[in-house]
Amino acid sequence: MKTILTSLIFTAGLVAGQGAYAQLRVEISGVGSNQIPVAVAAFADEGQSPTQISAVIKSDLERSGAFKVIDAGTINDPNNVDYGAWKQRGADAVVVGTVQKLANGSFDVRYKLHSTVQASKLSQLDQSAPQQYTRLAAHKIADDVYEKLTGVPGIFATRIAYVKQEGKAFRLYVADADGESEQLALSSNEPIFSPSWSPDGTKVAYVSLEQKKPVVYVQNLVTRQRTVIANEKGNNSAPAWSPDGSKLAIALSKSGNTQIYVASASGGSLRRLTNSNPPVIDTEPQFSADGESIYFTSDRSGGPQIYRMNVNGGDVKRVTFSGTYNISPRISSDGKSLAYISRRNGNYQLYVLDLASGQEQRLSDTTNDQAPSFAPNGKYILYATDSGGRKALAMVSVDGRVKQRLTTQAGNIKEPTWGPFMK
Incomplete structure (x- = not known):
């Protein structure tokens, strides 16, 4: 079988005229x-x-x-x-x-x-x-x-994105799954957070404070063109792509408490999905793999827990029941597993829940984990954690046996997101 390497070459113009930056160092255990x-x-x-x-x-x-x-x-x-x-x-x-x-x-x-x-x-x-x-x-x-x-697709040719803070500078990077070939997508003197890959791997949605408030953008990694998706009154946050790439679920506080909306991936066409009464906070939406449901974090039960609703906002059901504080839901590509951050005994740690059996497993042994993201084959999870007084990236297999730490000599690295398979 003869192929020409065209997939994943979309980043060719990403850093034209810009120098290379420090690469991540990978440490493996298990x-x-x-x-x-x-x-x-x-x-x-x-x-x-x-x-x-x-x-x-x-x-x-x-x-x-x-x-x-x-x-x-x-x-x-x-x-x-x-x-x-x-x-x-x-x-x-x-x-x-x-x-x-x-x-x-x-x-x-x-x-x-x-x-x-x-x-x-x-x-x-x-x-x-x-x-x-x-x-x-x-x-x-x-x-x-x-x-x-x-019998499982490999993920070595996929890409990851993350934010690196160096002093007062915030930079959004794209790199190979092993941390090599690091390329700069955006540099700002204001915080960047919540990056999210489009399903075709050519765009990244993220939140930037460069307008002195949280605004949701989509950036084309080939042309570098940026589109404002949400710049409403209050906070605009937590973008997540629909599986077909046509929509973004976002969290907006335009009407007071943060609620979940859907917007066109080209900007505009806002549609509200949650309208809690009494008012609560609904945030961190994530589409299911089939696009029929949205998982989200809500404090409607008194503390933050993870819920699922249909794509039109109805039929809300609670998903997490262990522990009093569960946030940052991420669903696997096969729809069978849910990764999230749970606070137990004062520690914020990565857990994975089998949605069919209800069985959960703690995957990390660190104490301040954030922002989990599944590999596209569902076998590994990337997340941010503390390492030696700095933020670093870590990776763990879904059975918890294989652990990796991705570190750099300078700056804090956080807000990771794993890109899709490229065709």
């Missing part, structure tokens, strides 16, 4: 319960590429916690893998590939995945990658390995 042993060989002639393809693949697979990576050294003939020998070395699968520089300056990156269990080739992927996207080519290979061996 492993999956049943790791798959995979041998990854050095790609033939990968030294001519600006990216060491095999090293990125190894790092991706190791970070997932799902694989035990075996260094396969160099395999001279990628088309001739000795299945028996690699099976004896404990590998269930072998990754091999080649890199060739083309006359136009791009790179032909080819890979094959072999199964020692089945003694056959499982997959192959051929990509033509411009020089600046060889790292993306490696992420796509790791995604293919992950999916072929686990």
Whole structure:
């Protein structure tokens, strides 16, 4: 299968003329319960590429916690893998590939995945990658390995967005899921918060205080064009996209207490969904994966809890019952799990709730967690927390076994959001 790397290249103009910034450092702890042993060989002639393809693949697979990576050294003939020998070395699968520089300056990156269990080739992927996207080519290979061996789509080629505060400056960044290739989307002397990816991954909605009040914007990451979505009296906050990308659910205090509205993704056409009596605070809306429901935080029961209503604002039902303070609902892509922040014994920690069984699990061991965001495959959750006196990003698998910390030497990083799969 031959592909040309066009997906995820939407950020090509994102930082034109701007310098690189400090990258995030990833620290990993814990492993999956049943790791798959995979041998990854050095790609033939990968030294001519600006990216060491095999090293990125190894790092991706190791970070997932799902694989035990075996260094396969160099395999001279990628088309001739000795299945028996690699099976004896404990590998269930072998990754091999080649890199060739083309006359136009791009790179032909080819890979094959072999199964020692089945003694056959499982997959192959051929990509033509411009020089600046060889790292993306490696992420796509790791995604293919992950999916072929686990049955679940990989998320290594996806993107994350977050806010970094450095002194009095606030900056909205977009980066690879591993924190590399950090790019600046917006810089302001006023706070930026609540970024939210559009379903097609080309836009980000967020709240900015640059007008000395909270205003909701949508920014196109390709053209950098910004659109004001809500600049009503009072606070305009908490934008969340509908699955089809046509609408945004937002929280507005234009009529007094904060309530939930829906607006067109191109701006305007406000429609109120909640109208609590007596007045309460309804905020932090999130569309369900099928677009038929909206989850939100409300204090209508006396303290903040998470509720669900239909997309038109009716049939409100309470969802969280454990603990007296539950906020920041985020729903998984399959609609089966709800992530949220719960305050228990004075600690703000990340929990996940199985919506069918009602069983909840605490996923973090930190004490001041914020802003959870599911990976698009539903297997990992990104969130902000305190680390060494600073705000940092953390990532955890939904079973709680694999934990990662993403830190930087300068500034506080917070308000993370995980982007969608790119087609």
